[in-house]
Amino acid sequence: MLLLPGWQDSGPGHWQTLWETQFGDLRVTQHDWMQPLRGDWITRLEEVVQEQDGPVWLAAHSLGCHLVAAWAAVSRSTGKVQGALLAAPPDVAQADFPPQLHRWATPVLDALPFASALVASTDDPYCSLAAAEQYARHWGAALHNIGPRGHINSESGLGDWPQGRALLLSQK
Structure with missing residues (x-):
């Protein structure tokens, strides 16, 4: 299981960090969490996927959701991916999208070549449900609306989010 945090990484109470601690999942550590360069993040993910001996799941x-889409569009290693969980992708077209993320402002909207589930909430401050539905449609991901859970992070009260893990492992 490869964990792909978003901008600024995932903190101590985040479900990704809890999965790393509980299950030994591998966090894909990026060179720069504060000024993320799409090409650098894609290269790093490709390196980590190629280092894995067997199949991988992407959480x-x-x-990190936009990283999956951008990586899948250029990688030769997508055949290793058994499934992906795409939780709370931000709407990169929002007017108040942070300037540090300007290199991500044009999303890759190609269909993913592996099974995926996009999990969205009805009150995510970074992405409307309508925008999440559009991403799911473009990426060919099954959309799962989990109601009012904010940005599906540590503040969302999910703990180690067993439902998210089960959803990911059901992708094949």
């Missing part, structure tokens, strides 16, 4: 949060 992405926030900007």
